[in-house]
Amino acid sequence: MAWEGVIKTYFDYLPVSEKTPIITLKEGNTPLVPADRLARHINKGLKIFLKYEGLNPTGSFKDRGMTMAISKAIEEGSCAVMCASTGNTSASAAAYSARSGLKCFVLIPHKSIALGKLSQALIHGADVLAVQGNFDDTLKVVRYITSNYPVTLVNSINPNRIEGQKTGAFEIVDVLGKAPDYHAIPVGNAGNITAYWKGYREYHEAGKISSLPRMIGFQAAGSAPIVLGKVVEDPKTIATAIKIGNPASWESAEAAARDSGGMIQMVTDEEIIEAYKILAQTEGVFVEPASAASVAGVIKYAKESYFDDSKGKTVVCVLTGHGLKDPDRAIQTVGNPEVIENDPMKVVERLGLKK
Numbered sequence: 001m002a003w004e005g006v007i008k009t010y011f012d013y014l015p016v017s018e019k020t021p022i023i024t025l026k027e028g029n030t031p032l033v034p035a036d037r038l039a040r041h042i043n044k045g046l047k048i049f050l051k052y053e054g055l056n057p058t059g060s061f062k063d064r065g066m067t068m069a070i071s072k073a074i075e076e077g078s079c080a081v082m083c084a085s086t087g088n089t090s091a092s093a094a095a096y097s098a099r100s101g102l103k104c105f106v107l108i109p110h111k112s113i114a115l116g117k118l119s120q121a122l123i124h125g126a127d128v129l130a131v132q133g134n135f136d137d138t139l140k141v142v143r144y145i146t147s148n149y150p151v152t153l154v155n156s157i158n159p160n161r162i163e164g165q166k167t168g169a170f171e172i173v174d175v176l177g178k179a180p181d182y183h184a185i186p187v188g189n190a191g192n193i194t195a196y197w198k199g200y201r202e203y204h205e206a207g208k209i210s211s212l213p214r215m216i217g218f219q220a221a222g223s224a225p226i227v228l229g230k231v232v233e234d235p236k237t238i239a240t241a242i243k244i245g246n247p248a249s250w251e252s253a254e255a256a257a258r259d260s261g262g263m264i265q266m267v268t269d270e271e272i273i274e275a276y277k278i279l280a281q282t283e284g285v286f287v288e289p290a291s292a293a294s295v296a297g298v299i300k301y302a303k304e305s306y307f308d309d310s311k312g313k314t315v316v317c318v319l320t321g322h323g324l325k326d327p328d329r330a331i332q333t334v335g336n337p338e339v340i341e342n343d344p345m346k347v348v349e350r351l352g353l354k355k
């Protein structure tokens, strides 16, 4: 049967009714890709799977939450939505708004969002403003406006976003037939770790799984407020999607790590780029830098003996967004191609080919 999107598929687990107008781009149903070469590289006998969320309609997991947020906004009679965004929320909000006829206002931090994401918000017709400040400043403006004007907030502080995003956990279980032992995930505003943990707990309560994963979240070292235990005023990282100094879902992220027996830790930009290259060059999976934080964390903590008693255990790494979102970073990482004369023998010579 054709895939119907996350709301129809998980209807009974979501706060929707027959009256909810479902706005969907058939998001979800993303592949859970086995990563055997990565597992061999890590060399702890782990079974690693990549939840490739970059294959959602707008190229990130945000679509799972946005189908819910936009459908509910329409059900509630809203005419306009607004978000602050490091890029992917705006891409998704703009696309689902275009599809539904809602007006979409997007505030982004000036000069801090990846090119692909900016192009998406713009081409889908959102009203985009670049605020002279960082993401946290921008979210404050959006909170003020959406509390005082008739505009629906569609950041992950909107509970419908979390509801939609928890379907990622359902899909993982539906494919594995059980919960993974570890669930590794990048942490920015911390909505997604909150959502996955909620999803796993709901499946547990429904009797679909008999165990729960340890939630292991990773922030970028230059923007790791939860790890450091304090707001980071001027967050810095090349992983723009997690460049957030004061996460909105801080407490529920800490609760997910604590209650699951997991942890929230940080990885450096160098470790993120290393994982980004390993994914692209040994698994054939292209993600944006923030997504690679989950894998960077697993590699790093494997080296620090975290998985030493976990031979044969299952690890799912969520890869939150597609690599094409940030093509500049890919090219900066590996360099532009060499230019060569239009001459077959010159090419043969350069490639070192022998008959």
Ligand SMILES: *Cc1c(COP(=O)(O)O)cnc(C)c1O
Binding pocket: 060, 061, 062, 088, 089, 156, 186, 187, 188, 189, 190, 191, 192, 193, 241, 242, 288, 290, 291, 320, 321, 322
């Ligand atoms: C939004 C986003 C994140 C961070 O998710 P949070 O829910 O804010 O923690 C990570 N990676 C990508 C690609 C994102 O778009």
